[in-house]
Amino acid sequence: MWNPNYEPVIGLEVHAQLLTHSKAFCSCSTDFGAEPNSNVCPVCLGMPGVLPVLNKNHVEFIIRMGLATNCSIAPRSIFARKNYFYPDLPKGYQISQYEEPICSNGSIEIEFEDATTKTIGITRIHMEVDAGKSIHDQDADTLVDVNRCGVPLIEIVSEPDMRSPREASLYMAKIRQLVTYLGICDGNMEEGNLRCDANVSVRKKGETRLGTKTEVKNMNSFRFVEKALEYEINRQIDLLEHGERVVQETLLWDPDRSIVIPMRSKEEAHDYRYFPDPDLVPVLVHEEWIKDVMSSLPEDPTVRRNRFVAEYKVPKYDAEILTAEKPLADYFEGVTGQLKIRNEESFKLASNWTMGDVLRVVNAGKTAISDFPVSPVHLAEMIDLIIDGTISGKIAKEVFEEMLNTREAPRAVVERKGLVQVSDTGALEKIIDEVLAANGAQVESYLSGKTQVFGFLVGAAMKATKGKGNPKLVNELLRKKLEQREG
Numbered sequence: 001m002w003n004p005n006y007e008p009v010i011g012l013e014v015h016a017q018l019l020t021h022s023k024a025f026c027s028c029s030t031d032f033g034a035e036p037n038s039n040v041c042p043v044c045l046g047m048p049g050v051l052p053v054l055n056k057n058h059v060e061f062i063i064r065m066g067l068a069t070n071c072s073i074a075p076r077s078i079f080a081r082k083n084y085f086y087p088d089l090p091k092g093y094q095i096s097q098y099e100e101p102i103c104s105n106g107s108i109e110i111e112f113e114d115a116t117t118k119t120i121g122i123t124r125i126h127m128e129v130d131a132g133k134s135i136h137d138q139d140a141d142t143l144v145d146v147n148r149c150g151v152p153l154i155e156i157v158s159e160p161d162m163r164s165p166r167e168a169s170l171y172m173a174k175i176r177q178l179v180t181y182l183g184i185c186d187g188n189m190e191e192g193n194l195r196c197d198a199n200v201s202v203r204k205k206g207e208t209r210l211g212t213k214t215e216v217k218n219m220n221s222f223r224f225v226e227k228a229l230e231y232e233i234n235r236q237i238d239l240l241e242h243g244e245r246v247v248q249e250t251l252l253w254d255p256d257r258s259i260v261i262p263m264r265s266k267e268e269a270h271d272y273r274y275f276p277d278p279d280l281v282p283v284l285v286h287e288e289w290i291k292d293v294m295s296s297l298p299e300d301p302t303v304r305r306n307r308f309v310a311e312y313k314v315p316k317y318d319a320e321i322l323t324a325e326k327p328l329a330d331y332f333e334g335v336t337g338q339l340k341i342r343n344e345e346s347f348k349l350a351s352n353w354t355m356g357d358v359l360r361v362v363n364a365g366k367t368a369i370s371d372f373p374v375s376p377v378h379l380a381e382m383i384d385l386i387i388d389g390t391i392s393g394k395i396a397k398e399v400f401e402e403m404l405n406t407r408e409a410p411r412a413v414v415e416r417k418g419l420v421q422v423s424d425t426g427a428l429e430k431i432i433d434e435v436l437a438a439n440g441a442q443v444e445s446y447l448s449g450k451t452q453v454f455g456f457l458v459g460a461a462m463k464a465t466k467g468k469g470n471p472k473l474v475n476e477l478l479r480k481k482l483e484q485r486e487g
């Protein structure tokens with residue numbers, strides 16, 4: 001925490017690398033892991049005389065994000081050149097948007113643990129392209145890989161609406177959820193496909209003027225966003241408390257030492273000498289196109305979460321986990337859509353299996369949810385078997401494991417392995433009689449009032465049925481038999 005007499009003011013700039021197949025202004029592949037400097041051409045290298053041609057998907061993807069964040073979509077926007085020198089930027093400028101960005105005046109809602117919400121304004125979202133990569137750790141010299149030059153990005157600029165590191169990380173998490181739901185970015189922060197820079201300042205509580213801000217970079221996880229901002233807020237307050245002033249600069253978060261280190265003095269927009277790119281025509285977006293994109297948008301994750309609670313009567317906690325990522329939510333609804341027995345109990349089982357056993361296997365990195373060995377159809381069939389009493393919940397675990405290995409249908413597994421639950425009262429009574437006879441001492445102690453022995457006897461009876469006894473029936477019959485002895 002920080003000195004409560006101060007209030008932090010935080011705005012975030014988030015860069016998302018788009019999942020287009022080709023680059024923003026040429027047909028080079030955006031494929032990762034290609035040989036260094038193999039995905040390049042004269043256009044993305046910025047050779048003289050070449051002309052860039054805009055990738056339509058770049059525009060389509062940013063419109064998706066703009067609509068999902070309640071932005072207005074400009075019918076006409078233009079590209080600008082942002083001039084600066086970097087060894088990994090052969091053109092000497094980055095193609096970006098400055099005046100007239102395509103998306104502006106949006107907002108998203110973040111939600112706190114206590115379910116209260118806050119609206120964070122989005123100033124603008126614009127298109128730009130990535131630079132290459134300088135590699136310092138492979139050789140005595142610096143190596144340059146320009147494969148990433150020209151890979152399409154969008155930059156999402158928030159209003160300075162956040163008042164704590166927690167708000168900033170919730171906002172970042174929401175952005176990540178949105179870009180992955182929309183299928184426009186893989187959301188991988190560790191690999192830098194989703195990057196976040198923060199503008200931070202502090203001011204005395206009650207003050208309306210903004211303090212001098214710094215920019216913090218290199219926070220490649222939600223945890224680092226919170227840690228870095230907390231550190232920077234305290235650093236600034238400390239300076240002011242000692243009568244010193246905050247210097248406007250760009251800082252780098254160092255996760256190993258948990259401190260920020262100065263990177264360079266912060267540049268102003270005029271340092272970049274922005275000017276409209278003379279090689280690129282304005283981007284015109286017609287109303288029809290916006291309507292088309294709007295109709296193809298997936299359901300908003302928060303709306304979907306609330307619908308899961310209303311429609312399937314699952315707890316909010318479940319719905320939150322189920323809708324955190326779109327593929328999992330789709331899987332869950334693949335299951336519920338196939339259930340023959342449709343009630344609160346079967347929906348809850350679908351939720352438990354999806355966020356329990358399915359997610360456990362996915363999180364262990366063994367398989368992707370999109371190619372999960374137990375298909376939603378098979379899981380639904382298995383849940384129907386549990387509810388109609390064919391198999392017990394315990395046996396279902398065994399069936400699930402088998403389905404994981406063989407991709408078989410649950411009914412086939414149950415038949416092949418003879419796992420059908422024993423609900424034949426006569427057969428179960430016979431087994432229970434044997435169990436009671438073999439555990440005379442435990443029966444005695446139960447009858448003398450040590451009722452906790454009941455659990456042991458149930459366990460012994462279930463074991464004697466090789467786990468196939470209907471647990472509810474075994475419980476009932478056992479209790480009846482013991483009551484008879486009491487009488």
Ligand SMILES: [Zn+2]
Nearest residue numbers: 026028041044
């Ligand atoms: Zn190229």
